[in-house]
Amino acid sequence: MSIINNISFRSLAVWARNKDVFFLTWKTNFLPPFLEPILYLLAMGFGFGMLVSALPAPYDEFSYAQFLGPGLIAISAMYGAFFECTYGSFVRMHYQKTFDAIVATPISMEEVITGEILWGATKSVINGAIVAVVILAFGLATLPGVLFIPFIALLAGLAFGSIAMIFTALVPNIDSFNYPFFLFITPMFLFSGTFFPLTVLPTAVQQVALAFPLTHVATMMRDFSLGTYSINDLWGCIYLIVLTAICFYAAIYLMKRRLVN
């Protein structure tokens, strides 16, 4: 288990490096996650939503915009870490040689990868929190459940950051990220109970969707925003933690195989 032994608080110096860069250009960084959900809410929630007469249980008493809002939080949390730990990490690793510079200091490669994933998860928290504020402002979510959203976003961020890092360890070049985005992220974006309840789909498809981490993130986000909690939130949480642990270990193993030689 030397992979785990080589990880310490020093990962935070890597995290802090990315945080510093983010806040140097914060104006451009905060605007898209703020504006995008507003556009989606207006178009889908209040526009397209007008065509939706009734939602199936347990969401039958909510409007479509109320249903959609937490889905948008889940999506932005997913994209936050996934973009950061694919394109962002790849640019730092491959083009900027930032990882090479850092491992010449007392920081290990394992800590670099951990710091990158922690930063990806932080992006998920920031994005998720921004969208949560937008949705709260539209009166589509309720306190105090919405206060848990950053924690769910953190969990989602660690999961998607670790998964993204596996792809980053494997792709030959930056264009290859089209594949995980097209084959993995886009199907999840559409079929994880984000835009419509999974119960409207055939049972077999529902089973497949349960394997998607975003399904569980969306469920948890929605249940905490609307107060529709169930035992499924606990199972979803456990699933995400186990998935994160496996993917984190795999990401570090594969990244070391790529970079330490």
Next chain:
Amino acid sequence: MKDVIVAEQLTKKFEDLTAVDGISFTIHEGECFGFLGPNGAGKTTTIRMIQCVSPITSGKLSVLEMDASMDQRRIKALLGVAPQEDNLDPDFSVLRNLIVYARYFGIERSVAEKKARELLEFMQLTEKSDVMIPKISGGMKRRLVIARALMNDPRLLILDEPTTGLDPQARHVIWDKIRELKRKGVTVIITTHYMDEAQQLCDRLVIMEKGKILVEGGPQQLIESQVGRGVVEVVNPDQGVEEILRSNGWALERGSDRIFIYTNERRMVREKVQKDLPNANVIARDATLEDVFLRLTGRGLKE
């Protein structure tokens, strides 16, 4: 004098290539030690093993009296590394690069900032403090990389091709700074494929080729033992000239357009050549490390 680095039968194998092939050497405290050789000789691979970022395949490597395959973190804390490839952080300004780098060593912010400003002054970069990395010149980047390597007050400074691709002015500035650091007692390791650079800076050096060390010694000592103090060149020799020269029993080497005569008696040799071959174009000069290198690696189409 203490040994800073001791390598015994140090070997690095990649899948289909032995990059470093059982080399042994010792580097003493306070000296400037050079690894010379053409591209692909194994210089950078050796350096990467010393700086504990490339695991050793076999052999022993001790750095600052610690085992390079065990104490990576403690060793790395005491090293300063200026890599060959520019890996400055393009997302930060010149000053911020140093401060962020210091944080990787766990150096406190206020200490780091003071140290960073001192080093920028030392490397003549103070007026560029707030400029972003993509906007500074290649020579400035190299100086900043060296400044960055000094942020943790290293006991051992590793410079991998510190002047490759720089103009002569920028090279001389860097050479001056390296000499200044040496005077302050810093142990310096340099890799280069410029023989003049090694001759200028190194107390001792090894010449490597194909993963092996060909020779080891001081620059002057290597020149004298391998080629002699002087070289006489006969440019564009006519047919038969080589035989005439060879009849004198001199150490000859055939280049593509000239014949090199290695000798400690260059005045005598030149006069003799000019007497025997009155029409020949003859140049007499001091021998350099470049001659040692060409002699050893046989690029002069040796016969």
